[in-house]
Amino acid sequence: MRFAFYGRVSTEDQQDPEASRNWQKARAQTLIEGDIVTEHFDIGQSRSIPWKRRPEANHLLNALKDPDRGFDAVVIGEPQRAFYGNQYGLTFPVFVHYGVQLWVPEVGGQVDPESEAHDLVMSVFGGMSKGERNRIKIRVRSAMAAQAKVEGRFLGGRPPYGYRIVDAGPHPNPAKAADGKRLHKLEPHPETAPIVQRIFTEYLDGRGLFAIAEALTNDRIKSPSAHDRARNQHRSGIAWSKGAVRTILANPRYTGRQVWNKQRKDEVLLDVEDVALGHATKMRWNDPGSWVWSASVVQEPLIDTDTFERARTTLAGGGRTRKTRERNRVRRTYVLRSLMYCGVCARRMQGHWNHDAPYYRCRFPYEYALANKVDHPRNVYLAEHEVLPVVDHWLTTLFTPGRLDTTVRALYKSQTDSTPNPSTTEATRVVAECDTKLARYRAALEAGADPKMIATWTSQIQTQKAEALARVPAIPSQPQRMAEEEIREFLGTLGDIHTALDEAVADDKSAVYQRLGLKLTYQPDTRIVQAAVNIDTRPHSHGPRARSGHKNNPTEIPWGYGTCPEGDLNPHAR
Structure with a gap:
């Protein structure tokens, strides 16, 4: 039989991804009778994230749909790493539907979809996985609270200004x-x-x-x-x-x-109507009474x-004697939330409800000191209803058959060069050298070298490695370039954009804009909105899914690729 291997390691595990992959694959290899022909291994993904939101797991689910997938079964080295909570019950029926077997060591081979015992075992491991994560969270938080209160230990993070x-x-x-x-x-x-x-x-x-x-x-x-x-x-x-x-x-x-525990991480459902999408982590402020001093x-x-x-x-008290101020928050729907930018200061414009309608505003002078003589209007306002019809019309014409050739060429030409950045290459080289030295120091320590001397050397190398790693995230990674035919083939999967935007409800329309990578920049002096699309084929590992069509019959909107700048959109010149 031909097998696909799936594994996962998260940053929470504090493990070397390559070492974790090797032992999980080795455990899977001893179970099966056949060859592993393809691998899917998620790195840095928490076990609580559903399969559809893990990049490699999502690729594997999509591969199941392909009759020419090239494998007959999927083998997992450790189910606790693959399934969390009720994820097995939501995922395994997909395997059964497409006739792909699932093999795990805990049942001694293939999971039998007709076996209640196998179903019970897999559900138990999902519960154990969830319990293990919760126990780790409790232990870590309890230890950190004690270290902050009793020892006053600095627990990491950026230092306060000063x-x-x-x-x-x-x-x-x-x-x-x-x-x-x-x-x-x-x-x-x-x-x-x-x-x-x-x-x-x-x-x-x-x-x-x-x-x-x-x-x-x-x-x-x-x-x-x-x-x-x-x-x-x-x-x-x-x-x-x-x-x-x-x-x-x-x-x-x-x-x-x-002072510790000023903030907490809450896991909030992405969509209360579709619990299977899982949770998103939100940072929220704790009441001062729960802070640990x-x-x-x-x-x-x-x-x-x-x-x-x-x-x-x-x-x-807001500068007065009262100590608290209550505010009633009302959730408003802004279709262009996080997509509208101010052309003067390049900051995102804020949603603002005015005269029972959504507007977007930038109050840079109200928030930032202007002693630096920044030439910025005191208030920049733009009504949403003046922009949406023009944006929708532009997007629908962009992907019509008569404009498709022009759009494809623009997407192809706009792709950035994927040539490695020299700074990235140098930082990667330094990190590799540091890892080699650390491995030698560890071997020397195990051989009986002086621990104090090894600790001094290790500290110096760790500092060099941290400095090199700090330079890498500042350099954006470049996606792999696509040929024009690949872009054209992918755009064909976008479907009828006109119908999607015309019939979509506000939240779904906003999700479509997000998936298309829409960016709008408003120039208040000329009252012109510049629009650009940046469609990315790489999987989206967080946030709500994008949907189009009627709210009762949503359809998935896939990703595109590249940057396609278009001329000015003037909502005031019909």
Whole structure:
């Protein structure tokens, strides 16, 4: 028989992906009678993510539909890694439908779809997988809470503005210390610590958030995102914002105590009407009463506790005496959410409900200090109903038979060159050399070398490796180029875009725009909207599925590829 192998390793497992793949495949190989002809191995995907949202698992599901798939069965080395909770019950019927066998070691071979015992065993392993993940979460959170409260240990993450991370000695765990792991702590940054103290002083003296931001920008003091560009590449850093000032005033770590559990990760259903899509992780703020404070001061404080409490009380009252302010949130539907950009500052425009209709606005001067003389209108407004009809018409004409040749050529020419970036190549080389040296140090340690000397060497190499890895994410990866015929063939799977956009409800239409990679840039001076499509064939591993058609009869919209710029769209010139 011909087999396809499936395995998975996540970043939560703290395992070497190649080593994990090898032992899972070896376990699968000893079970089967035949050859493994193809492999699907997900790296960095949590077990809680459903198969359709794991890139390699989704490829495998799609391969099942192909009569010329090239394999007769699928073998899994460890079912706990493949199935979580009720995923087996949602996935195995697909195998049965397409006549593909599933083999796992825990049942001694092929899973019999008619066997209640096999069904029970696989369901139990799914439950065990879910229980194991939950137990790990509980243990880790309990340990981190104790380390923060009792030891005041710095538990990682970016340092607050005003502090920097410094070495705090070897790790207390001997095994981790032998691997070069070090503890870290916070110490005042010589350049930014006085700025934090200035912010608290001026705020308690009666100066407002915006006035403080304006003064800091006017004095040419770098904002937090401009000061630490490596950790804030997603922000412009053009000026201080009142939001940055507010965040500093609300951060209790400036009192010298370690504070943990300010935020939590909640798993929220992507679609309450389709539970099989799984959950998405959302970061949410915890109530201050559940924050974990260190029992003692563990780092040099920038302000005293009384100063912080007075600032927090004033801030919570909106500058007045009341401590809380209630807001009733109403969920509005914005079809172009996250797709509309301001042509002046290049920031995403915010959805704003006005006169019972959706609008998009950019209030850059309201949020950021303008002492840097940025030429930006105080408010940039655009009505959604002025844009949607023109965008829909443009998209439908873009993929009509008469325009298809032009669209294909534009997509082909717009593809970026996939030639490796020299900086990426150099960083990859450094990482490989560091891994080689670390392997030698580990062998020397096992052979009886001095642990202190090995720990020193390992720490130096780990630092070099971290610096090299930090340079890699800043360089965007380039997709593989596609030929014109491949693009044309793929565009043929898009279906009738006109019908999809004409009949889709608001949420589904927004999902279609997301899948098409639509980006709209509004130029307020000329009142022109520029539109571009960036269609990507790579699988989408998060977020809701995109659907088209009527809400009662949705159809999947696949991915496209490349960037296809089009001329200006002027919603005011019909």
